[in-house]
Each structure stands twice: as structure tokens, then as C-alpha cells.
Amino acid sequence: MLGLPPAVIEMVARYRRMRDEQGFGWGEQALPDFFRWARFSRLGPVFDQFAGTGDWAGAVRAAVGDVVPAGLVLVSIDADGAPSARLGPPRPGIAGGAVQVDVVIDSGLDRDVAVTVAGEDVAVPTGGAGLCTLDLDADAPPIAVVCGPERLDVDGAVVATPAATLRLTCPDGARWSVLDATGGAWFAGGVPRKWDADDRPFFHTDPGTVTMAVPAGPLHVTAARGLEFERQEFAPEPTPGQTVELDYRPARRFAPAADGWFSADLHVHLNYSGDHVVHPVDAARMQRGEGLHLMHLTAGNLGGSLVYDLELLESTAGADLWARDGMVARAGLEYRNDLLGHVHGLGLAGVPDVLHTGHEGSEHPWDWPPNSVACEQMRALGAATTYAHPVYSPLAEADDLLSPHRTVEARELVADAALGVVDAIELVSCFDDRGALVLYHHLLSCGLRLAATAGTDTFLSFAHGPAPASNPPGWGRVYAKLGGARLSAAAFADAIRAGRTVVTNGPWLTLDVDGHGPGTVLDRRPGERLTVRVQVVGSGVRRLVLYGPDGELAATAGDELHHEVVLGEAGSWLAAAAHGDDDPYTVGAPVFAHTTPVYVDVAGRRVARSESACWCLAVLDGLQSLVTEHGRFDPQRRERQLGDLVAVLDRARQVYRAVARAAPG
Structure with missing residues (x-):
């Protein structure tokens, strides 16, 4: 559609193969854990907890507390390998429409273990945590959790709900967020599903109208278009089989382009x-x-x-x-x-x-x-x-x-x-x-x-x-x-x-x-x-x-x-x-x-x-000490490589010393 070179099309195809083979974190040998666990910061101070303990499972458990939110299943593996589960209220699901459910595995075992969740193997380190994200619909069977010879079937994460339809219209293209009554996210087809820093789901649409399936019942829909336009919120309550039309005509907050x-x-x-x-x-x-x-x-x-x-x-x-x-x-x-x-x-x-x-x-x-x-x-x-x-x-x-x-x-x-x-x-x-x-x-x-x-x-x-x-x-x-x-x-x-x-x-x-x-x-x-x-x-x-x-x-x-x-x-x-x-x-x-x-x-x-010249000189001195102690240099060429950076810092020092000399007083 964009007339892209063949190398770009081949690149995207290669990335898709990598994603299919490796799952989340494709392209990296070991994607840092915080990338995977970041979504749980919405539940509480997960990162503060982890910084104190180094234990992701404990951090998530502490953030959740006694009341598990919808869309989350907490599976505990005891010292004998037996699984048990706590889960929040069920998310509404419709036939053919996926709703996301996170399964967190908290292991009490004294060894690494592979736990199978709905047919997907999840590696869980000794006494640590694993995460599996599932897309479930109304016809989904109970979530099968298998740890060695032990099996647990977790039911109730999703409840079957009649479907309705939303028709979303914006003449300019927009960003939409669609939530059901439990906070579950719903998306149009063929677009990346994303959540922002405030855990609001969103997807983008091209100019025109997009039709999407949603569960019947109360919904909360937000339409936005960047910083320059007013947001608009809708609260439709479609009945089973009903189609609801939502028309977003973004009004301007300000128009900088009018002034260049x-x-x-x-x-x-x-x-x-x-x-x-x-x-x-x-x-x-x-x-x-x-x-x-x-x-x-x-x-x-x-x-x-x-x-x-x-x-x-x-x-x-x-x-x-x-x-x-x-x-x-x-x-x-x-x-x-x-x-x-x-x-x-x-x-x-x-x-x-x-x-x-x-x-x-x-x-x-x-x-x-x-x-x-x-x-x-x-x-x-x-x-x-x-x-x-x-x-x-x-x-x-x-x-x-x-x-x-x-x-x-x-x-x-x-x-x-x-x-x-x-x-x-x-x-x-x-x-x-x-x-x-x-x-x-x-x-x-x-x-x-x-x-x-x-x-x-x-x-x-x-x-x-x-x-x-x-x-x-x-x-x-x-x-x-x-x-x-x-x-x-x-x-x-x-x-x-x-x-x-x-x-x-x-x-x-x-x-x-x-x-x-x-x-x-x-x-x-x-x-x-x-x-x-x-x-x-x-x-x-x-x-x-x-x-x-x-x-x-x-x-x-x-x-x-x-x-x-x-x-x-x-x-x-x-x-x-x-x-x-x-x-x-x-x-x-x-x-x-x-x-x-x-x-x-x-x-x-x-x-x-x-004052500012001295502040900058202090940073340069600290940086030289930092790279001398922690810099990675070729052992055979360390003196030359470190010397190249020190030469850059010395040239900058001359500039800041000249500033200090030129300063008033």
C-alpha cells in the first residue's frame, strides 16, 4: 500500500516468523523481566516491591492483595507441586471475540519448573513467577494448568455474553478505547492491541467507519485524536444483536499549524x-x-x-x-x-x-x-x-x-x-x-x-x-x-x-x-x-x-x-x-x-x-571516573580507547573553563 522496497516487506515477514517461533520478546536472547511484568504496575507499587525483594511473584501478590481484579488468574504451586487458583470476577466473552486474561504462576518449588497453561509451556524459576497471557472467548474451555502429574482446571475467567455491534466513525482517523463493565478491553479487527501508561486500551482507525463486535451491556468508549483535539466519551448500552453508531467529530483545542x-x-x-x-x-x-x-x-x-x-x-x-x-x-x-x-x-x-x-x-x-x-x-x-x-x-x-x-x-x-x-x-x-x-x-x-x-x-x-x-x-x-x-x-x-x-x-x-x-x-x-x-x-x-x-x-x-x-x-x-x-x-x-x-x-x-560551568565540569569529572571504572574497552586497546573519550572530555573542559572565566565576578 505504501510502495515499500522488497527488503522492508521481507524484514516484516522475517520478524513475524521470529514472533511465531519465540513469542513475546522475539529478537532478544533475554528480554529484561520488567518488560513482561510492567502491566501489573496498575495494581499497585509493583516495581517498589520488586526493588526491595527481587521477587516478581511476591510483588504482584502484594499489589493485588485480597481482592483479585477481573482478567487476572493467580495460580500458586505449593511445595509438593499442587496448583491452586484465585481469580477475579469473570470477563464477558462473545463467540469469536477474544478477551485478554493474564495467568500469573507463583511457584513454591525448590527447583525450576515448566508449567503448561492452556497448552502453552511457561518456564517458572525456583521460587519465582511466570506469566501467560491468554485470549479467550465465550466458547473457551476451562484453563488447564498442568505441573508435572498435577492438573488444575480453572473455570470462571470468562462468562458467555450475547454479542452486539459498534460502528465507530471519524472522518479524520482517531484513537479509540472500548471497555466493558469489568474493564475488559475490546478492539477492532486487524489493528495492534495496545494499552497506554494508565492501562487504558486503545487502537487506531483510518478515516471512515469501522465495525466491531462487543458484548451486550454497558460500555465505556473514548475517542481522541492527539493533543490538538477534544476527546469525547460515550456510554452506550447495546442490547443483544443491536448495532450502535458512535460518531466522533473532533473539535480543535488549538491550531498551531495555522501560525506555521x-x-x-x-x-x-x-x-x-x-x-x-x-x-x-x-x-x-x-x-x-x-x-x-x-x-x-x-x-x-x-x-x-x-x-x-x-x-x-x-x-x-x-x-x-x-x-x-x-x-x-x-x-x-x-x-x-x-x-x-x-x-x-x-x-x-x-x-x-x-x-x-x-x-x-x-x-x-x-x-x-x-x-x-x-x-x-x-x-x-x-x-x-x-x-x-x-x-x-x-x-x-x-x-x-x-x-x-x-x-x-x-x-x-x-x-x-x-x-x-x-x-x-x-x-x-x-x-x-x-x-x-x-x-x-x-x-x-x-x-x-x-x-x-x-x-x-x-x-x-x-x-x-x-x-x-x-x-x-x-x-x-x-x-x-x-x-x-x-x-x-x-x-x-x-x-x-x-x-x-x-x-x-x-x-x-x-x-x-x-x-x-x-x-x-x-x-x-x-x-x-x-x-x-x-x-x-x-x-x-x-x-x-x-x-x-x-x-x-x-x-x-x-x-x-x-x-x-x-x-x-x-x-x-x-x-x-x-x-x-x-x-x-x-x-x-x-x-x-x-x-x-x-x-x-x-x-x-x-x-x-x-555556577553552571562548574556544574558541567563536575559532571565531566564524574563521567571520566565512571568510564574509567565501568567502561567496557578492548583489553588490547584500552589505553587508546579510553584516551579517545578522555580527549573529548578535555576539549569540553576547556570550553567550560572559558565560560567560568568570562562569567561576571
Whole structure:
């Protein structure tokens, strides 16, 4: 349908064979356990429990408590190998319509065991837990659980219910969520079944009408279309055999494109192991259903040598995957080193020589070459480079960026930004936006000019988390002002390089400084006054803030902020931000938006703050200690490989020391 090269069609077919042979986690030798167990975080503090005990079964059991929810079967294997079960209220099932039921096996045996659940073998470690997810319908027999000679037939997970029909209509394409009275999810045919960070099921439809079977009785249906459109909720109660028509005509919340601002998600994975194999047609449907102008599908490895979707990049580099109906998509690369950070490039005209480093068992197991080399290669191929998901914590101290040591945070960004080989930072991402803001502001206060961008790191092939990995694409997005150019990857990359960007996971935010917007460089004299206007449109915002190198300059609880800035002797920068709590339009993260700054040079001098320069120098010193102790280097070439990274850090140190010398006082 998209005219894709044969290599891409063959790639998808190969992934489907792998999925059929290996099941969940295809493509990986050992997918980390938290990928499988993430869905249970909705029941309670599962990850906190696991962190304290290392026991997934105990963590799930503690989160569930005495009352088991619908859709869950807890099977306990006692010390003699005998199984018993607890389960929640039955989910309604219809003939031919699958409803998902999770079976968690909690073993009390002193040995590893294979338990068969409905004919599927589940490996359960000594005293540990196993998970099997079943799709059941009204005609499903009891769930047979077999452990050695012992057998248990679990009945009552699903109750037969008469069927009804929903006809869902949206002229633009949409995201739908359909729940029965027990919270069970229902999906249209032929689409990936997914759940977001708040455990809401969803699927996307193309423009027009989709018909789907559902159980008769009370339903809760939500229709949405990204951040720019109002959601709509429905509460139909179809009777047996009845067809109910639901028509969603999305009304706009705001329209940035009318003023030349276009949206993008710069960090989306088409296939990345998990539950599904996703075809590019599925990705196009999701993009359209979210009203997202540009989607960047990044090839990348996960834990080994397999670089998912590499054939997509190799066969389309420099060309659009599709460009129609106000949508553009491009293949790109996420270059991954879990010690130094991840970098992606938008607009690659070719494929870099090295695609990842530092992963044991791969062809590039060493933490070498430095990330700066990857940034330079991607830029030489025409890409705008962005450090992904930069900070995992609120970053109260500089050392928080450095521990534990392989958490994929953007550590080398502090050096690469100083060297001018990176264009942007993901300020809205799957990690901690508060910590990213701290890092970003320190870099800005050293006179560095990085654009704020957004990348969700959404895994389209995952049905469930880890949150927010299974969210819809574009739940966080960067808007770029294209300056009259038509929508294209090249125009978007140019706007990123120029800093004409705003990031958000919900509201629309604008910044005006003396008539100028984000990315503008002003040259003024001491004592001059700047008139600043900040506005926000959308829900969930609690505080509207104007930031500068000395922190908050002004704030309000309203939706508009006016402030006058009197310039001193030193350069400055001015950026707007919106902060909030939970909101229906913001999935699994607090409300947040931020602009790239307007940069203000004073008498030709950039901003320079010694506190920020010293903070960055402390990060570089800590990073050198970290890589010296924990870096993976070829034993035969360790001195040279480590020396290459130290040379990058030393060059960056010169920049920050110069900033400290130029700082006032």
C-alpha cells in the first residue's frame, strides 16, 4: 500500500516468523523481566516491591492483595507441586471475540519448573513467577494448568455474553478505547492491541467507519485524536444483536499549524521486540489517528546485535516513507550506548558506519568510539542530532546523572554540547522532564544553544509498557516553526538547528520577547528593557513560568504572563514553561511544556554563569571516573580507547573553563 522496497516487506515477514517461533520478546536472547511484568504496575507499587525483594511473584501478590481484579488468574504451586487458583470476577466473552486474561504462576518449588497453561509451556524459576497471557472467548474451555502429574482446571475467567455491534466513525482517523463493565478491553479487527501508561486500551482507525463486535451491556468508549483535539466519551448500552453508531467529530483545542508550527515525535520505534510485529501501514494509521505531522521511525538495537528496522533505514535513507494527507514519515537511527547516552538523527541521507556500541555479545561490545564520533557522522549525513531521554531522576545533584552507571542517560551530552556536535535535547521524553530541565538550563547558562525537542521512545510493537513505552506516538511532541517552508523532514531539521521549537505533552505554549520567538538571538546593551509575553492554551496547567539563567524570573497561576526584563552587564536567555499535574490529554506524565529560549547577547557577549560551568565540569569529572571504572574497552586497546573519550572530555573542559572565566565576578 505504501510502495515499500522488497527488503522492508521481507524484514516484516522475517520478524513475524521470529514472533511465531519465540513469542513475546522475539529478537532478544533475554528480554529484561520488567518488560513482561510492567502491566501489573496498575495494581499497585509493583516495581517498589520488586526493588526491595527481587521477587516478581511476591510483588504482584502484594499489589493485588485480597481482592483479585477481573482478567487476572493467580495460580500458586505449593511445595509438593499442587496448583491452586484465585481469580477475579469473570470477563464477558462473545463467540469469536477474544478477551485478554493474564495467568500469573507463583511457584513454591525448590527447583525450576515448566508449567503448561492452556497448552502453552511457561518456564517458572525456583521460587519465582511466570506469566501467560491468554485470549479467550465465550466458547473457551476451562484453563488447564498442568505441573508435572498435577492438573488444575480453572473455570470462571470468562462468562458467555450475547454479542452486539459498534460502528465507530471519524472522518479524520482517531484513537479509540472500548471497555466493558469489568474493564475488559475490546478492539477492532486487524489493528495492534495496545494499552497506554494508565492501562487504558486503545487502537487506531483510518478515516471512515469501522465495525466491531462487543458484548451486550454497558460500555465505556473514548475517542481522541492527539493533543490538538477534544476527546469525547460515550456510554452506550447495546442490547443483544443491536448495532450502535458512535460518531466522533473532533473539535480543535488549538491550531498551531495555522501560525506555521508543525508537530513531530522524533523518537518512535516501529518494531522493537515485544508482543506485535508492526507493519509501516500500522504506523501510518497511528500517525494519522494522532494528527501528528512528522513521525521519525528510529532503527535501533535493544540488547544485542539485531538492529530493528535497519532494512527500513537502509532502503529509504534520504527519502520519505510517506508524504501525504498532511503527514510525513522518515526512517532514522537511534545510536545507543547505555553508558554514554543515546543519540538520534533526523534527516539521514545514508547509514552511519557504527550503529551502536557497548552492548556485550554484539559486534561492537566496547564503549568506543565516543558518542561525539556518532554525532559527527550523522551530521555529515545531513541529520539534526538529538540526545534522547536525557535524565532518569529529578537531578537534585550533578552526581545523580552518573549512578547507576548503565541507565542510558545523556552523560556525554555535557561534552558534545560544548563541542558543538549536537543540535538538540529531548526535553519531553519517557524519562524525568524535571531532571532534563535542570540539565538543559545549566547548558543554556554556559552560552550553549541547543533546541528543545521531544521524543517519546514509544515502542509500537509493545502491547503493554513498561510505561510509557506502549503509549500512542505523539503523546509528547515538538512543534517547529517552518518559516513558510512546506512540511518536510529537511525543513523540520532546519527549524531544530535554528531553535524554532516548543515541546509539550499537552498544552500549547507561546513565547514573545519584543516581538521575537524561540531561537531568536538578540544583541542588546546593558540597561535595555525587554517586554515578554507568555501564553498557554489547554488544560492541566498549574503554573506558567518565565525562566532565565538565574532561575524563575516570573510566574503565574493564570494562562498569560507579562513581564519586563531589565538587562544587566551579562548575557541572558529567556524561556517559557508550563507545569501541571495529571490531565486527560497527558498520558502517564505530569503536564509540561517548554520553549527553546530567546537568546540575549549583551554588547556582543553570550550568557556565562560560573555556577553552571562548574556544574558541567563536575559532571565531566564524574563521567571520566565512571568510564574509567565501568567502561567496557578492548583489553588490547584500552589505553587508546579510553584516551579517545578522555580527549573529548578535555576539549569540553576547556570550553567550560572559558565560560567560568568570562562569567561576571
